[in-house]
Amino acid sequence: MTRKYYQVATACPQCGCSAVSHLSAEEIREKYGDVPNVEMECSECMFKYQEKMENACPEWAGECRLGQ
Numbered sequence: 306m307t308r309k310y311y312q313v314a315t316a317c318p319q320c321g322c323s324a325v326s327h328l329s330a331e332e333i334r335e336k337y338g339d340v341p342n343v344e345m346e347c348s349e350c351m352f353k354y355q356e357k358m359e360n361a362c363p364e365w366a367g368e369c370r371l372g373q
């Protein structure tokens with residue numbers, strides 16, 4: 306069975322640097338839990354910000370909702 310990966314894309318509101326990561330469902334749960342917002346730290350300016358999961362990863366947010 307192949308593992309499914311979700312693309313989580315965010316952009317830093319301070320410097321505009323974007324970050325994209327590919328995480329499996331397990332990794333997303335481990336990292337962010339089942340919360341509506343993901344907490345990110347910008348790798349460029351270290352600014353901490355929150356992004357809505359439905360913006361960062363619409364696919365995950367959609368499946369999350371379907372699973373409930």
Ligand SMILES: [Zn+2]
Binds near residue numbers: 319322348351
């Ligand atoms: Zn930044």
